[in-house]
Amino acid sequence: xxxxxxxxxxxxxxxxxxxxxxxxxxxxxxxxxxxxxxxxxxxxxxxxxxxxxxxxxxxxxxxxxxxxxxxxxxxxxxxxxxxxxxxxxxxxxxxxxxxxxxxxxxxxxxxxxxxxxxxxxxxxxxxxxxxxxxxxxxxxxxxxxxxxxxxxxxxxxxxxxxxxxxxxxxxxxxxxxxxxxxxxxxxxxxxxxxxxxxxxxxxxxxxxxxxxxxxxxxxxxxxxxxxxxxxxxxxxxxxxxxxxxxxxxxxxxxxxxxxxxxxxxxxxxxxxxxxxxxxxxxxxxxxxxxxxxxxxxxxxxxxxxxxxxxxxxxxxxxxxxxxxxxxxxxxxxxxxxxxxxxxxxxxxxxxxxxxxxxxx
Amino acid sequence: xxxxxxxxxxxxxxxxxxxxxxxxxxxxxxxxxxxxxxxxxxxxxxxxxxxxxxxxxxxxxxxxxxxxxxxxxxxxxxxxxxxxxxxxxxxxxxxxxxxxxxxxxxxxxxxxxxxxxxxxxxxxxxxxxxxxxxxxxxxxxxxxxxxxxxxxxxxxxxxxxxxxxxxxxxxxxxxxxxxxxxxxxxxxxxxxxxxxxxxxxxxxxxxxxxxxxxxxxxxxx
Amino acid sequence: xxxxxxxxxxxxxxxxxxxxxxxxxxxxxxxxxxxxxxxxxxxxxxxxxxxxxxxxxxxxxxxxxxxxxxxxxxxxxxxxxxxxxxxxxxxxxxxxxxxxxxxxxxxxxxxxxxxxxxxxxxxxxxxxxxxxxxxxxxxxxxxxxxxxxxxxxxxxxxxxxxxxxxxxxxxxxxxxxxxxxxxxxxxxxxxxxxxxxxxxxxxxxxxxxxxx
Ligand SMILES: Nc1ncnc2c1ncn2[C@@H]1O[C@H](COP(=O)(O)OP(=O)(O)OP(=O)(O)O)[C@@H](O)[C@H]1O
Ligand SMILES: [Mg+2]
Numbered sequence: 001x002x003x004x005x006x007x008x009x010x011x012x013x014x015x016x017x018x019x020x021x022x023x024x025x026x027x028x029x030x031x032x033x034x035x036x037x038x039x040x041x042x043x044x045x046x047x048x049x050x051x052x053x054x055x056x057x058x059x060x061x062x063x064x065x066x067x068x069x070x071x072x073x074x075x076x077x078x079x080x081x082x083x084x085x086x087x088x089x090x091x092x093x094x095x096x097x098x099x100x101x102x103x104x105x106x107x108x109x110x111x112x113x114x115x116x117x118x119x120x121x122x123x124x125x126x127x128x129x130x131x132x133x134x135x136x137x138x139x140x141x142x143x144x145x146x147x148x149x150x151x152x153x154x155x156x157x158x159x160x161x162x163x164x165x166x167x168x169x170x171x172x173x174x175x176x177x178x179x180x181x182x183x184x185x186x187x188x189x190x191x192x193x194x195x196x197x198x199x200x201x202x203x204x205x206x207x208x209x210x211x212x213x214x215x216x217x218x219x220x221x222x223x224x225x226x227x228x229x230x231x232x233x234x235x236x237x238x239x240x241x242x243x244x245x246x247x248x249x250x251x252x253x254x255x256x257x258x259x260x261x262x263x264x265x266x267x268x269x270x271x272x273x274x275x276x277x278x279x280x281x282x283x284x285x286x287x288x289x290x291x292x293x294x295x296x297x298x299x300x301x302x303x304x305x306x307x308x309x310x311x312x313x314x315x316x317x318x319x320x321x322x323x324x325x326x327x328x329x330x331x332x333x334x335x336x337x338x339x340x341x342x343x344x345x346x347x348x349x350x351x352x353x354x355x356x357x358x359x360x
Numbered sequence: 361x362x363x364x365x366x367x368x369x370x371x372x373x374x375x376x377x378x379x380x381x382x383x384x385x386x387x388x389x390x391x392x393x394x395x396x397x398x399x400x401x402x403x404x405x406x407x408x409x410x411x412x413x414x415x416x417x418x419x420x421x422x423x424x425x426x427x428x429x430x431x432x433x434x435x436x437x438x439x440x441x442x443x444x445x446x447x448x449x450x451x452x453x454x455x456x457x458x459x460x461x462x463x464x465x466x467x468x469x470x471x472x473x474x475x476x477x478x479x480x481x482x483x484x485x486x487x488x489x490x491x492x493x494x495x496x497x498x499x500x501x502x503x504x505x506x507x508x509x510x511x512x513x514x515x516x517x518x519x520x521x522x523x524x525x526x527x528x529x530x531x532x533x534x535x536x537x538x539x540x541x542x543x544x545x546x547x548x549x550x551x552x553x554x555x556x557x558x559x560x561x562x563x564x565x566x567x568x569x570x571x572x573x574x575x576x577x578x579x580x581x
Numbered sequence: 582x583x584x585x586x587x588x589x590x591x592x593x594x595x596x597x598x599x600x601x602x603x604x605x606x607x608x609x610x611x612x613x614x615x616x617x618x619x620x621x622x623x624x625x626x627x628x629x630x631x632x633x634x635x636x637x638x639x640x641x642x643x644x645x646x647x648x649x650x651x652x653x654x655x656x657x658x659x660x661x662x663x664x665x666x667x668x669x670x671x672x673x674x675x676x677x678x679x680x681x682x683x684x685x686x687x688x689x690x691x692x693x694x695x696x697x698x699x700x701x702x703x704x705x706x707x708x709x710x711x712x713x714x715x716x717x718x719x720x721x722x723x724x725x726x727x728x729x730x731x732x733x734x735x736x737x738x739x740x741x742x743x744x745x746x747x748x749x750x751x752x753x754x755x756x757x758x759x760x761x762x763x764x765x766x767x768x769x770x771x772x773x774x775x776x777x778x779x780x781x782x783x784x785x786x787x788x789x790x791x792x793x
Contacts, residue, residue: 049479051478071478072481072483073481075479075480076480076481080480082472082475082476082479086472086473086475086476086479087473087476088473088477088491088495089470089473089495089571089572090491090494090495090497090569090571091569092571099480100480100481103481103486132570132571133571134571148480421727422768424724424727424728424731424771425730425731425767425768425775426731426764426767427731427732427734427744427745427748427763427764428731429734429735429737429748430734430760430767433749433752434760434761434764436752437751437752437755437757437760438757509640512640513640513641513642513643514642514643516642516645517642517644517735521752530642530644530645530648531738534648534739539649542645542648542649543649545645546641546642546646546648546649549641549642550640550642553640554637554640
């Protein structure tokens with residue numbers, strides 16, 4: 001658990017980066033600090049591991065005032081990941097990951113073994129261990145940065161825009177990976193970003209900072225969307241926040257049957273028909289053909305996103321992105337279960353609202 | 361013209377070419393060692409703390425303007441003949457490039473890397489010794505090799521005050537109006553400079569992390 | 582210090598010689614290094630030849646070059662040209678790299694824009710590339726000038742003029758004050774020349790400091 005108590009940071013030039021911050025980060029959760037550039041997110045984060053010392057106020061990590069601990073010792077017990085990864089260019093990937101265990105006095109063999117383990121945990125081939133940071137892609141460097149922060153198994157992890165320097169596809173992969181890791185490791189994570197989507201996706205609790213170092217709202221993501229504390233928060237979470245709210249609703253949407261055909265099969269296509277492979281996984285759509293044809297790859301119209309039965313947002317997106325306006329629903333193995341319709345999603349939303357599941 | 365250089369008589373005895381070469385190499389290596397011991401900690405300390413950078417730059421420039429001949433003669437007049445004046449003059453010559461290289465090298469280390477070093481819990485000494493200096497090594501070597509070239513070339517004038525080294529060939533040749541001997545001295549000094557530089561280039565390859573080589577050439581993949 | 586005032590005429594005379602022997606090579610070397618540096622910035626082959634050559638020239642001790650030059654070009658050992666030629670060579674060896682680096686560092690989009698506006702190559706070089714390369718070039722020129730001023734003294738070891746004469750005469754007559762006077766003269770001259778070039782650089786490239 002991390003507690004900020006009336007924490008203020010005023011820099012020598014008079015800038016007030018953090019103003020009277022009161023906030024408690026619960027143990028074992030991902031808490032996201034989000035806000036526009038210069039609002040004091042990084043400063044707040046860096047005060048936890050004493051990269052910056054507060055001007056006034058107290059920060060407690062697991063009940064202990066950080067100012068009473070000598071900074072290097074404190075930092076070895078807190079993982080720290082930064083935007084540019086900050087890997088040591090002169091050390092191999094493996095030695096980078098082994099840094100903190102070595103600093104903490106582990107013997108070299110044990111530290112290296114642990115480092116190799118960690119590479120696997122963050123989804124990197126241990127063969128990467130021999131490379132130098134310059135030989136990795138940005139996304140791979142970030143994974144190494146996370147591995148380095150986790151190496152000594154610290155209970156607390158500070159992450160400052162760790163994924164913002166990589167492209168959107170890689171970023172999404174890293175985010176999913178972090179959620180998977182957290183499900184296993186159960187760390188207390190403070191994650192800084194200025195990307196509201198990232199905040200809503202990762203955060204169990206989200207602290208929205210306002211320029212000038214004020215905490216504007218500290219709440220669960222769904223609540224932030226449905227009940228922004230003020231105009232600043234409302235505009236920061238964005239205009240399409242109604243659509244984003246769907247991310248947090250798990251209401252049932254009726255799944256309808258759909259006509260399917262296998263590749264190579266001879267069929268007469270009248271209505272939209274979903275073409276599947278031998279394992280029943282969707283390949284694409286067929287529509288409006290004269291008479292009977294043998295289904296081949298060339299006839300297929302590419303499908304939209306797939307719905308895995310989780311949130312209303314996924315269902316709506318599947319329906320909206322499908323050429324047939326039918327959102328393909330799949331099971332855990334990727335096999336087709338049926339289709340969902342956009343109007344059913346809207347009905348489900350209305351039902352949820354009537355039942356008071358959508359916070360006002 | 362090359363006759364003097366290849367005359368076997370000049371390759372033996374206490375004043376033979378091998379002896380002069382070794383003397384010259386001795387001056388050079390000893391000078392570089394002393395200069396490095398003084399200049400690297402100074403440059404590293406100032407580079408690390410970021411305070412007093414103008415002192416390092418100013419001191420380097422002032423020392424660069426100092427004529428080595430005058431320093432050599434002054435120290436001889438004060439302390440008498442011998443190797444000591446040679447070392448004073450050459451060390452003063454070698455300090456500026458090594459100090460400037462070290463300072464520039466430390467300052468050029470990516471601040472993000474240094475921040476990360478503190479972030480993982482290194483103490484200041486660790487930040488300097490385990491991160492800043494290893495990353496500054498290419499530039500430190502740059503300054504050091506520049507100093508080595510200058511020292512090899514300038515050690516020649518040590519012979520003016522009667523000390524040894526390849527400068528003996530130049531000054532003795534000058535006194536005897538023996539052009540072949542002077543030329544031999546010049547050629548041997550240039551050759552020695554190239555060899556010394558090659559030696560340090562090899563040392564650099566061995567001690568600088570492959571991770572710091574330009575992308576695509578470092579390490580195994 | 583007192584030696585300087587008691588022997589003002591002599592001091593003034595060697596100062597003049599010293600200045601001439603160090604400034605002339607800098608000027609000649611600078612002018613010659615511009616086309617060479619340009620060549621090195623344009624062609625990898627030229628670079629592969631010029632840079633190692635410059636390095637090797639630099640390793641030849643100045644005293645050796647000073648005593649060899651008269652034999653090679655057939656003049657007397659006491660001719661001033663014997664200092665001017667070696668120092669010119671050193672200046673070129675230093676400046677070729679500076680000029681080449683400076684020209685290579687001119688942003689590609691700037692030269693492209695100049696080409697697009699219809700500059701002819703020589704005009705573009707004189708009015709766009711070279712001015713933009715000036716800050717780095719002048720930094721190189723400062724190093725060359727200071728090291729030349731310090732190196733001229735070596736000529737005195739074979740009997741040539743400049744402050745070096747005060748060193749050798751002081752050495753032979755055990756006159757520390759005289760050596761000291763020469764040393765002070767050299768350092769002051771170097772500092773003055775360096776400051777002058779720094780100032781010149783600022784005046785010539787006002788844009789380099791704009792917006793800082
Ligand atoms: N060392 C410093 N000295 C003076 N002011 C500083 C210093 N570090 C940060 N600031 C100022 O403090 C404020 C908060 O900075 P901080 O880095 O915490 O912002 P941030 O929320 O992390 O922004 P970003 O999203 O751009 O990273 C800014 O106005 C910044 O200019
Ligand atoms: Mg920040």
